[in-house]
Amino acid sequence: MTEKWDAIIVGSGAGGGTAAHVLTRRGKRVLVLERGPAKTAEDFLPYDELHFWAHKSLIPHKTNDPMIYVDGKGNRNKSERWWEANMVGGSTMIWDANFPRYTDEDFAVTQYVKDLPNSDAMVDWPWTYEEFVPYFKKAERDWCVSGDNQDSTEMESLRNGTIDREYDYPMPPLRLHSSTTFLKDIFRKAGMRPYVGARAINSQTFDSRPACSFCGYNQLFGCAVNSRANSGNTVLRKALSTGLCDLRTGHYVTRLLFDTGNNGKPGKIRGVRYVTNPGSDEKTFEAPLVFVSVQTIQSARLFLYSEIPDPPKLIGRFLTYHPKGDLHLTFKGMPVWDAGPQFQPRTAIGSLQLRGLYTYEDGGMRRKGGKFSVYDPYTCIPPLHLVQGASLSESKKNVWGRELVDYLSELRSQGGVSFSFTGEAISRLDNRVEIEDSDGVKDPWGIPVARTFYQHDKNDQEVSTYALKRVADIMTAAGGEVRKFEPQGKENPGYGHVHGALRAGTDPGKSVLDANCQSHTVKGLYVLDAAFMPTAGASNPSITLIANAYRVCETV
């Protein structure tokens, strides 16, 4: 392999893998640098919730590789980055593979937050949903998405007159969960139309990989069957097969190398500095293009450590997490959801998507809310995780003793439902990523770690509470009893839906990246993870991040 590349890609996950595929398809030679090792499906066997989840064997350890979170009182905490997997594929190796597209309401959010206090940092994206549609379709094709694109008028692609009846996902949807019809009926009566969600999970043999076997080890676990898509088994595999992609594992990019511009002109990327084992010498790889995609917070950290020129002082700023919310209910008289082999079994993965509150009416204004992924706690959450969080009501959490027995007895004998909320966030200047000082906390390679500051705006918390309450009311009117009601609190030490911190925009005085996700101040330097997102949006960010990577890499 010749040591001369057209592009270096930092990170082999959602953005990096997509970049490798698109660029090699265009005949470019690329070098992909991945800090972690390569894993195969067998590495996620035997099925064991204790080892893989409770003992955190797939994620960085906060003892020696943390993120620092500075809370509202100024206390420093070592935060666990449970959504980051240091291996080829990155977080795509442990995701739930929910693939809803961002839509108009995400691309143009300011109309929904007008007059809200503290909303002056909210901006519209410099692109439209329509511009992204061809890239969503490429992502859905290459990442092997299953779903029913005609299932409901609430679906992303079937609203606002943009009905595309010619298009469907590559695969039909996964086997339904036994609760699906029951839940759809309840919501239909309430005027909402939840639908079977698009998942990057095979519903049949496709692209040489098997259908999901419903082992129940989905989110936070590696897929031992290879039926769930990740960067390695989709786009990166295709890139490697061209012979134009050089993937090097155990290569940790510490710094971006660039020439600074003079006379106010932007600088130019030259390459990267990297190390292999902790303690090894720093070396250089050079290329005229560098694509950074190591997850929002780590990309911002890399920019900070590299001292990328930042005249408006916005690197790391406008970090966003989606406000979340957790609602569990049980239905007396409904059997446990195990209706037979035509449905998902007791080790299920859901999920319906509920988008009826993506926007909602409030005092004459149309406001931005969010969406729900709909599961069943008993069949969709493995036992250790579920039982640790055993909750009988909003105030009776983490129960034990007789109450724990009551909780378990109920779970095993009647059907339930759980709702996981993802909401729009108010971007704030002070929600940010910094980097530890030279005498601060370092990772095992001696590089200062990221330090985050994050307080959810009051609106985030109120929207989460409102949305949870609306759904709880619908469910209780239909006979459900609330067992868990946990809206978003103020503090956020870290969450998997993480975006912003390297805001893209057309004005170099108000953004870090331009509308092609290229650094305003260092030409040839691009960012392809969710750090580019000008605002948080209100859906799982993965496919929008991936679609953006297609968009950028096809024309670079």
Added chain:
Amino acid sequence: MWEYKAPKDRFFTDEEKQQVQAIFEAILPGGDKNPGAKDVGAADYLDRLLAMDDSEYYEIADWKPLYRAGLAMLNAASQTKFKKALYQLSADQMTALLTDLKAGNLDGFPSPAWQRDRFFPILRQHCVEGSFSDPRWGGNRDGLMWSWYGYPNGPSKDFTRTPKRS
């Protein structure tokens, strides 16, 4: 592939083991219709886990001294409150003692926060792990808890307590 390597040793003394059994049984009590922590050997799980080194999980090293000290403190509190050894408390007495621990109300501990936010949650966590983890780890004996719960396959098997227990 990852491989579970059963430790040769055990961590607890005989009395500590009985203490943990009694604590765990109060956290997940067996009833006429459900198996409890004692039925499924949840304490056996912890006895093996703490004999492993922290290459399996980095918190194991911290848990070893925590249990040595914490069990001794809880035993002392049991003597103070009930004039009985920890492992000899009745179910109701243990529940009362653990309720105090959870509230941070006991004397002889580093602080209320240590009781509330460190020791009690770890006891509960390990009881749940010992009852619901894969039987390879030494708890959830014969998959009995899973079988009653209905995991990974159904139907959930009803549990009847045999009248005589050894």
